[in-house]
Amino acid sequence: MLLSVIILAYKVPYHVLLCVQSVERSIASIDAEIIVVDNNSQDETEELITTNFERVIFQQNNENLGFAKAYNQAVHTAKGKYVCILNPDTVLSENCFKTLIPFAEKQPDFGALGPRLIDGTGHYLPESKRNVPDFKVAFKKMTGDTSRYYANQLAQDEIGEVPVLVGAFMLVKKQAYLKIKGFDERFFMYGEDIDLSYRLTQNGFKNYYFGQVSVIHFKGESTVKDRKYNLRFYGAMQLFQQKHFSQGFFIDKALDLSLKCLAFSKSKVASKEEDQKEKTAIFWVYKGNLEQEELKNIPFQINQVINFEKEKELQKFNSKLIFDLNFLKFSEVIDAFQLLKNNKNRFRIRPSNCNFILGSDTSTSRGELLKW
Incomplete structure (x- = not known):
């Protein structure tokens, strides 16, 4: 294999x-x-x-x-x-x-x-x-x-x-x-x-x-970047230093103390995402033929269904774009993330044959999961 x-x-x-x-x-x-x-x-x-x-x-x-x-x-x-x-x-x-x-x-x-x-x-x-x-x-x-x-x-x-x-x-x-x-x-x-x-x-x-x-x-999904995270992260740095680049007992101890102080000084990083539910337009991205019946049970309002093949339709700003993998390739979604990254958009993905979307707007805290 x-x-x-x-x-x-x-x-x-x-x-x-x-x-x-x-x-x-x-x-x-x-x-x-x-x-x-x-x-x-x-x-x-x-x-x-x-x-x-x-x-x-x-x-x-x-x-x-x-x-x-x-x-x-x-x-x-x-x-x-x-x-x-x-x-x-x-x-x-x-x-x-x-x-x-x-x-x-x-x-x-x-x-x-x-x-x-x-x-x-x-x-x-x-x-x-x-x-x-x-x-x-x-x-x-x-x-x-x-x-x-x-x-x-x-x-x-x-x-x-x-x-x-x-x-x-x-x-x-x-x-x-x-x-x-x-x-x-x-x-x-x-x-x-x-x-x-x-x-x-x-x-x-x-x-x-x-x-x-x-x-x-996506990052931040299994671990929230809080004090416990910082202690583990800086503790791992200390272990690596002692294992491969030890500077002697006193310098190692000083580094250990510095890392612990740094970990404790870092408070939990809160998400800075603004509540833009009323302001953000939501666009459902598909390719091919999409029956409106497929979207009837979704528990939020979609402003517009847009076709992935029409690049101009994708050029949105300050919007939430939901990519439907029942119609799209993963490579297309990844390319779209990179193409539209500077437009202050938020991206979500719907997996094939699933009734949920997920995505993340920050690497320091958990993202959004919405099921229906």
Whole structure:
């Protein structure tokens, strides 16, 4: 088998469903499997996945094992030559793996690869490619200087080697993953992707950023960016520093104290989204033939149904655009996110054969889910 796509779910059942739909279309012509691991969400995740996707391998954990341990568990059961570590709040295009895997196959000493990630507003996420956060880089990031933290030596749409990829989407050669013994399970959540990327390069493998393929990463769905998040995030940074770049007992302790103070100083980031329900026009985006009967049970007023093929109709401002995947390709939706990102629009997606929409207007808090 060529590919195993592993999705780790935790309390985001409807995002997982959308993610799996996109993965199924992306592996349509590839010898591949999909594994969904649920970290004891205790919600509708298992029912939604096992009911709607017969071919998906579902693994249920009885406790929240964290990111690293749950993925290690799944990789050992995976059959693919490559494994794709994938977050549940991601959306892939139909040509994603058809483009990335042939590139990976041509690279000597291939370790891992990551695509260009965009958020729910269509904007580029700079963490798609990063440098190794050694002591100096980490210290600068703590003070708000990210000039050396992100791998700005490559442009957003370029392809090339980078030191560090993000765990939201990592295509990894399974042989390389197993050689370095996978994720370090001391990282419960955050930092394990940096550590894995660094250890791959330390063992002679190469990591690549592929800026010609875009993937939506909503962010903030499994974890609200509150004080608990900050403690885990900065604690992971501390663990990485001590593991690979220890400066001695006293400097390590000083860094530890600084990181804890920084974590406690960060309060919960509130969404700044304004309540524009009365002002925002809502447009339903389709392609082909749409029967008005299909929209009769939707619990909000649609101002206009617009055709995706008529680009001028899509050029809206300060509007909410709902993309219906009963009619559209994932690649079309991803392209539209990027095309319309600067028009102050808000985007929502309706998965195929589903009566809900979802989307996110900020990367720091949970987005909107509306069912009917």
